[in-house]
Amino acid sequence: AQSVTQLDSHVSVSEGTPVLLRCNYSSSYSPSLFWYVQHPNKGLQLLLKYTSAATLVKGINGFEAEFKKSETSFHLTKPSAHMSDAAEYFCVVTLSGGYQKVTFGTGTKLQVIP
Amino acid sequence: EPEVTQTPSHQVTQMGQEVILRCVPISNHLYFYWYRQILGQKVEFLVSFYNNEISEKSEIFDDQFSVERPDGSNFTLKIRSTKLEDSAMYFCASRPLGGTSDTQYFGPGTRLTVL
Numbered sequence: 001a002q003s004v005t006q007l008d009s010h011v012s013v014s015e016g017t018p019v020l021l022r023c024n025y026s027s028s029y030s031p032s033l034f035w036y037v038q039h040p041n042k043g044l045q046l047l048l049k050y051t052s053a054a055t056l057v058k059g060i061n062g063f064e065a066e067f068k069k070s071e072t073s074f075h076l077t078k079p080s081a082h083m084s085d086a087a088e089y090f091c092v093v094t095l096s097g098g099y100q101k102v103t104f105g106t107g108t109k110l111q112v113i114p
Numbered sequence: 115e116p117e118v119t120q121t122p123s124h125q126v127t128q129m130g131q132e133v134i135l136r137c138v139p140i141s142n143h144l145y146f147y148w149y150r151q152i153l154g155q156k157v158e159f160l161v162s163f164y165n166n167e168i169s170e171k172s173e174i175f176d177d178q179f180s181v182e183r184p185d186g187s188n189f190t191l192k193i194r195s196t197k198l199e200d201s202a203m204y205f206c207a208s209r210p211l212g213g214t215s216d217t218q219y220f221g222p223g224t225r226l227t228v229l
Contacts, residue, residue: 034217043222044157044205090157094218102218104149104157 002027004093006105014113019063019078021108023091026072033074034092034102035065044090050074061085086112116140118221120206126227127196135191135224137206145209146189147218148181150174150202157205163189196228 007022025031035047048059055067061084065076074091091105119138127133139146148160161171163181180192189208193200203225207218 036220044220046217046219049217102147102159104159106156 002031002093002095002103004091004103004105006089006091006108008108009106010109010111012111012113013081015083016080019076019081019085019110021076021089021091021110023065023074023076023105024072025074025091025093027093027095029095031093031095033065033067034094035059035063035074035076036090036092037087038090038107039087047076047089081110081112083112083114086110118206118208118219120204120221120224122224123222124225124227126229129198129228130195133193133196133226135193135204135206135226137189137191137208137221138187139189139206139208140210140219141187142210143208143219144211145169145218146181146183147207147209148191149205149207149220151205151223152199152202160191160204193226196226198228201226201228 004025011021013019030052033050036044037047038044047063048057048065050057050067058064063076063078065074067074088107088109090107092102094102118140121136125133146163149157150160151157159172161175161181162169178194182190203223205223206221209218
């Protein structure tokens with residue numbers, strides 16, 4: 001069984017300030033973890049993924065996430081928010097191999113204030 | 115870069131009507147998935163498909179739903195008799211076979227509105 005919890009449904013930051021979107025997971029086995037972004041009326045775009053290699057993962061658009069097994073966390077960060085980062089972000093967990101159903105978090109809506 | 119495509123982008127239908135949502139997965143991918151996202155809610159898994167058969171389905175995926183890969187490129191989701199609560203965004207995803215590539219690539223979605 002696997003689950004993922006996104007601790008904040010909404011996060012609001014000023015442009016140019018750091019972004020932190022929190023995600024905790026639970027999984028019976030070694031998970032693969034992903035962050036996807038969904039802009040309004042758009043599909044899901046992969047930001048980054050962790051698949052048991054380096055624990056600090058760099059993604060697109062300056063985002064990165066750190067896998068911390070001891071804390072069962074995979075928080076998404078960015079040093080400086082841009083207006084174009086305003087979107088909904090989903091943390092996703094899955095098990096490697098097999099048919100690999102993914103489990104989505106409830107999403108965090110990021111608002112960037114000019 | 116290859117991508118998953120979905121048609122139509124928006125479908126409006128009357129309650130009780132059948133709808134078919136179409137997806138073209140990335141050409142060398144062998145696993146296929148459907149998800150839905152009701153407005154304001156999280157993305158939910160519906161079904162996975164491999165080797166021309168359903169490999170896993172959720173409790174949402176009842177007898178009103180079916181999937182098919184009618185040819186070498188399309189992957190369809192059919193809802194036999196739509197209900198109001200079927201209104202949602204439906205996402206198709208695909209994944210290549212095995213190895214370390216466990217990333218699912220999502221299409222842009224089809225917004226289904228049932229009136």
